Amino acid sequence: MCDTCGCGESEAPLIRKPGEDKHNHVHTHTHNHGDQKHSHPHSHYHHHDNPHDQHDHNDHAHEHHKADHNHTHRKEILLEQDILHKNNLLAERNRGFFDAKNIFAINLVSSPGSGKTTLLEKTIKKLGKEIPLFIIEGDQQTMNDANRINKAGAPVVQVNTGSGCHLDANMIYLAIKKLEPADNSVLFIENVGNLICPSMFDLGESKRVVIISVTEGEDKPIKYPTMFETSDLCIINKTDLLQYVDFNIARTREHALMINHHLEFLEISAKTGEGMDTWYDWVKSNNP
Amino acid sequence: MHELSIAINIIEIAEEEVHKANAKEVNEIEIEIGVLSGVIVEALEFALETAIKNTVLEQSIVRITKISAKARCTNCGMEFEIDDYFSPCPKCKHLFSDIIDGKQLIIKKMIIS
Numbered sequence: 001m002c003d004t005c006g007c008g009e010s011e012a013p014l015i016r017k018p019g020e021d022k023h024n025h026v027h028t029h030t031h032n033h034g035d036q037k038h039s040h041p042h043s044h045y046h047h048h049d050n051p052h053d054q055h056d057h058n059d060h061a062h063e064h065h066k067a068d069h070n071h072t073h074r075k076e077i078l079l080e081q082d083i084l085h086k087n088n089l090l091a092e093r094n095r096g097f098f099d100a101k102n103i104f105a106i107n108l109v110s111s112p113g114s115g116k117t118t119l120l121e122k123t124i125k126k127l128g129k130e131i132p133l134f135i136i137e138g139d140q141q142t143m144n145d146a147n148r149i150n151k152a153g154a155p156v157v158q159v160n161t162g163s164g165c166h167l168d169a170n171m172i173y174l175a176i177k178k179l180e181p182a183d184n185s186v187l188f189i190e191n192v193g194n195l196i197c198p199s200m201f202d203l204g205e206s207k208r209v210v211i212i213s214v215t216e217g218e219d220k221p222i223k224y225p226t227m228f229e230t231s232d233l234c235i236i237n238k239t240d241l242l243q244y245v246d247f248n249i250a251r252t253r254e255h256a257l258m259i260n261h262h263l264e265f266l267e268i269s270a271k272t273g274e275g276m277d278t279w280y281d282w283v284k285s286n287n288p
Numbered sequence: 289m290h291e292l293s294i295a296i297n298i299i300e301i302a303e304e305e306v307h308k309a310n311a312k313e314v315n316e317i318e319i320e321i322g323v324l325s326g327v328i329v330e331a332l333e334f335a336l337e338t339a340i341k342n343t344v345l346e347q348s349i350v351r352i353t354k355i356s357a358k359a360r361c362t363n364c365g366m367e368f369e370i371d372d373y374f375s376p377c378p379k380c381k382h383l384f385s386d387i388i389d390g391k392q393l394i395i396k397k398m399i400i401s
């Protein structure tokens with residue numbers, strides 16, 4: 001529950017610019033869990049004494065409901081509907097907006113601390129005068145990253161997802177309304193630091209970029225294949241630390257390519273600037 | 289975990305359908321999850337158990353079917369079953385393939401009343 005207004009919308013993302021008051025979150029939930037209550041009395045309980053005793057791993061049905069109701073009007077609905085249908089529709093809407101305004105939108109995904117914000121700070125300083133850059137920052141809590149971006153000199157909106165572990169297309173939709181990115185600009189979306197959940201949610205981005213740092217261990221692609229499978233570019237960051245860690249870049253690339261043979265790679269150090277020109281070139285060559 | 293978001297999406301779709309049909313609740317729901325969809329079936333079941341409280345799905349039978357994945361070798365075109373991203377082609381041993389099935393997250397059907 002939101003503890004300022006008591007609205008019960010704990011799921012609502014908090015979207016604001018640096019310096020903005022805390023309590024202006026958007027109430028986006030349209031459905032209402034409260035009004036769909038069953039009107040007939042249930043004398044049985046919903047329980048799982050042994051929820052796993054009837055699994056057979058390929059087709060396991062859970063008998064949530066053993067008491068027999070005599071419902072008269074049963075209706076079968078053949079849906080064939082994608083569970084993420086709503087997100088995908090909204091993502092397409094964002095994509096249409098980006099296309100119309102000729103905005104190159106990049107979704108940056110990684111584990112926490114791989115260097116996303118540092119990469120953006122450097123990019124703003126280097127490319128900010130040449131190309132209009134806009135940033136959406138996704139974190140569960142705090143304005144820290146938005147404040148860093150603000151200081152680096154680019155317009156930014158922070159999305160705080162609260163308990164949510166990823167950005168979704170609706171949050172981006174709301175954030176771009178607030179951010180108002182210009183025509184012919186580049187929009188960077190820094191996703192919540194998490195290598196699993198963001199991979200499922202299309203934001204309408206033009207390209208997805210996954211960042212791993214050499215301190216994370218070279219088995220990241222094998223452990224989190226979905227993220228590498230859905231990305232267009234893989235940035236290997238913190239190459240300045242290669243001499244201190246056991247990280248075989250060639251093997252990492254090989255593993256990542258087995259998952260996604262279309263993946264491109266860049267090796268950089270956002271700290272020392274090594275390899276950063278390849279990244280600036282990539283951004284510029286993709287920017288229409 | 290994103291399985292909770294997936295569960296909430298399932299509930300939203302179910303509520304919409306029940307509402308559209310002027311029905312009261314869902315009796316049965318059939319869901320298909322590809323093994324390469326990124327959703328762990330056990331985690332989804334766990335998320336659903338708590339998320340369906342006080343929704344149209346509270347009393348429903350939930351059937352989740354895992355769909356196995358298929359890949360096509362980029363070298364020889366062979367189609368083969370896989371359960372991870374790292375299986376080489378069984379025919380030519382080539383390492384690269386394209387996923388052609390096993391990424392779905394679908395509500396197949398529902399019985400409502």
Ligand SMILES: Nc1nc2c(ncn2[C@@H]2O[C@H](COP(=O)(O)OP(=O)(O)OP(=O)(O)O)[C@@H](O)[C@H]2O)c(=O)[nH]1
Nearest residue numbers: 111112113114115116117118193237238269270271
């Ligand atoms: N040595 C070294 N350190 C780096 C490099 N890039 C970033 N760092 C450091 O790594 C730490 C995390 O960097 P951030 O840019 O905050 O990482 P992030 O991915 O934005 O982190 P979250 O938003 O928390 O997920 C900071 O201490 C950075 O200074 C690099 O190329 N080399």
Ligand SMILES: [Mg+2]
Nearest residue numbers: 116117145190
């Ligand atoms: Mg950051």
Ligand SMILES: [Zn+2]
Nearest residue numbers: 361364377380
């Ligand atoms: Zn082959």
